[in-house]
Amino acid sequence: xxxxxxxxxxxxxxxxxxxxxxxxxxxxxxxxxxxxxxxxxxxxxxxxxxxxxxxxxxxxxxxxxxxxxxxxxxxxxxxxxxxxxxxxxxxxxxxxxxxxxxxxxxxxxxxxxxxxxxxxxxxxxxxxxxxxxxxxxxxxxxxxxxxxxxxxxxxxxxxxxxxxxxxxxxxxxxxxxxxxxxxxxxxxxxxxxxxxxxxxxxxxxxxxxxxxxxxxxxxxxxxxxxxxxxxxxxxxxxxxxxxxxxxxxxxxxxxxxxxxxxxxxxxxxxxxxxxxxxxxxxxxxxxxxxxxxxxxxxxxxxxxxxxxxxxxxxxxxxxxxxxxxxxxxxxxxxxxxxxxxxxxxxxxxxxxxxxxxxxxxxxxxxxxxxxxxxxxxxxxxxxxxxxxxxxxx
Ligand SMILES: Nc1ncnc2c1ncn2[C@@H]1O[C@H](COP(=O)(O)OP(=O)(O)OP(=O)(O)O)[C@@H](O)[C@H]1O
Ligand SMILES: [Mg+2]
Numbered sequence: 001x002x003x004x005x006x007x008x009x010x011x012x013x014x015x016x017x018x019x020x021x022x023x024x025x026x027x028x029x030x031x032x033x034x035x036x037x038x039x040x041x042x043x044x045x046x047x048x049x050x051x052x053x054x055x056x057x058x059x060x061x062x063x064x065x066x067x068x069x070x071x072x073x074x075x076x077x078x079x080x081x082x083x084x085x086x087x088x089x090x091x092x093x094x095x096x097x098x099x100x101x102x103x104x105x106x107x108x109x110x111x112x113x114x115x116x117x118x119x120x121x122x123x124x125x126x127x128x129x130x131x132x133x134x135x136x137x138x139x140x141x142x143x144x145x146x147x148x149x150x151x152x153x154x155x156x157x158x159x160x161x162x163x164x165x166x167x168x169x170x171x172x173x174x175x176x177x178x179x180x181x182x183x184x185x186x187x188x189x190x191x192x193x194x195x196x197x198x199x200x201x202x203x204x205x206x207x208x209x210x211x212x213x214x215x216x217x218x219x220x221x222x223x224x225x226x227x228x229x230x231x232x233x234x235x236x237x238x239x240x241x242x243x244x245x246x247x248x249x250x251x252x253x254x255x256x257x258x259x260x261x262x263x264x265x266x267x268x269x270x271x272x273x274x275x276x277x278x279x280x281x282x283x284x285x286x287x288x289x290x291x292x293x294x295x296x297x298x299x300x301x302x303x304x305x306x307x308x309x310x311x312x313x314x315x316x317x318x319x320x321x322x323x324x325x326x327x328x329x330x331x332x333x334x335x336x337x338x339x340x341x342x343x344x345x346x347x348x349x350x351x352x353x354x355x356x357x358x359x360x361x362x363x364x365x366x367x368x369x370x371x372x373x374x375x376x377x378x379x380x381x382x383x384x385x386x387x388x389x390x391x392x393x
Pocket of ligand 1: 286318322323336339348349353354
């Protein structure tokens with residue numbers, strides 16, 4: 001869609017530019033021909049109205065657009081173009097090649113003015129001020145040219161994220177698979193293996209298989225969240241207190257095993273959220289699971305739910321290992337783990353928090369973390385609530 005929009009924007013700009021330049025010329029010719037005063041005023045008025053409309057349309061375009069006359073001077077440029085090209089406000093009348101030292105620009109300009117064909121070149125990071133810009137130049141015989149500037153940085157970032165993601169997935173799948181393969185080969189190679197050893201190996205295979213299953217389940221959840229975007233499953237009012245209570249109950253054994261105290265603190269009046277119960281359960285479960293996992297024994301985890309006007313706020317506070325400011329910024333990324341070895345040893349895939357983030361976004365809420373290294377963390381979630389009346393009591 002982005003590409004189609006851009007092409008559309010360029011076509012629009014060409015139409016605008018042709019009109020703009022034609023009117024300028026018409027005005028000059030009318031003046032030169034010595035047209036009557038009333039006639040001249042009429043022509044000027046019409047030209048002015050049309051010009052205002054064109055400028056408004058130019059400004060409204062989401063791409064950077066510039067219109068040049070046949071000498072390569074700037075006739076008009078919209079705000080996006082000025083911003084992308086780091087240009088000052090007073091551009092009109094100046095030569096584009098003077099204000100912009102973009103490699104390729106002069107060549108593209110000359111080529112397109114001669115051929116009338118669309119010339120495209122890319123501008124990499126430094127020249128574009130840390131961005132990747134795609135510049136399209138289209139000449140109109142004798143009239144001038146239109147320059148479209150498109151910021152490609154977002155696209156590039158997405159591409160690199162996807163590449164990282166694929167690399168990460170492959171790596172995460174490879175590790176347990178290699179382990180399983182190793183154990184199986186050892187079992188095959190040694191038919192006389194003592195039963196105890198054999199059982200131990202089978203056990204390890206079971207652990208790695210479970211890990212693979214979790215990983216695949218997490219990936220499926222993520223891709224489902226991606227597909228569905230804002231709407232996660234069926235939106236029916238879910239009683240949040242019940243979800244938190246159930247989740248805490250399910251995780252009590254883990255907390256006990258790790259000698260971490262787990263305390264829920266829930267308000268009386270029912271808080272309802274429009275969403276899928278299972279999705280909400282996953283959010284609370286991931287946050288509480290992390291709080292327990294990353295808190296040394298003897299620590300404490302509080303799960304605090306509170307109403308905040310039209311929203312609710314859920315805080316999962318722990319007295320655990322905490323996070324550095326840089327890690328706070330990154331923990332919601334897919335596969336990000338502060339301590340890979342430790343997380344893996346705890347059975348983690350590094351996908352928990354990215355699932356939380358996606359789900360919360362799908363429910364129209366926000367998620368974040370405040371933390372201090374060595375002291376503990378507070379992960380919070382804010383969600384819009386359904387007014388009890390709308391939920392039918
Ligand atoms: N409460 C916390 N205290 C300290 N660090 C945390 C906390 N929660 C998460 N982290 C850090 O953020 C990382 C990412 O968390 P996330 O839940 O996404 O993955 P995980 O817990 O490693 O694995 P998974 O949740 O998939 O089992 C963790 O590996 C850990 O380093
Ligand atoms: Mg986790």
